[in-house]
Amino acid sequence: RMAERRRGGRQHLCLVSNPQNYTDGQLFEDVQRLKPLRLPIFHGMRVVFTRNVRKDIDYVNGMEGSVLSFDACSQAVEVLTETKFRVNLRPRSDMDLGGFTCYPLKGGYSDTVIKLQGAELQQVMDL
Numbered sequence: 001r002m003a004e005r006r007r008g009g010r011q012h013l014c015l016v017s018n019p020q021n022y023t024d025g026q027l028f029e030d031v032q033r034l035k036p037l038r039l040p041i042f043h044g045m046r047v048v049f050t051r052n053v054r055k056d057i058d059y060v061n062g063m064e065g066s067v068l069s070f071d072a073c074s075q076a077v078e079v080l081t082e083t084k085f086r087v088n089l090r091p092r093s094d095m096d097l098g099g100f101t102c103y104p105l106k107g108g109y110s111d112t113v114i115k116l117q118g119a120e121l122q123q124v125m126d127l
Contacts, residue, residue, distance in 0.1 A: 014039045017106045031098030046108035057085045064108050
């Protein structure tokens with residue numbers, strides 16, 4: 001249910017990527033107000049991890065990588081991190097988000113200035 005086939009890729013429901021879930025740059029505290037956003041996942045897509053899971057393989061919040069594959073049997077998204085680790089992400093229930101189950105990732109193509117403070121960036125495009 002979390003990942004459905006569509007145009008050669010997969011779809012994932014994501015709460016943190018939906019701009020309607022924020023007010024003044026902060027995620028709503030009332031988890032009942034949060035609405036998921038359908039985020040397509042495809043080979044080569046740049047992603048950012050949103051949770052600290054395993055530091056030894058750089059499966060940590062803020063780590064960037066690119067999608068290598070999706071395993072339908074295990075529901076795992078394989079990601080190659082910037083530090084060259086291969087990480088298999090599986091849907092996780094997030095108690096901070098009211099028990100919502102999703103992959104701990106978001107699209108890695110853009111972010112807000114607040115989220116990027118202190119980041120070392122190779123390229124910046126100001127729109």
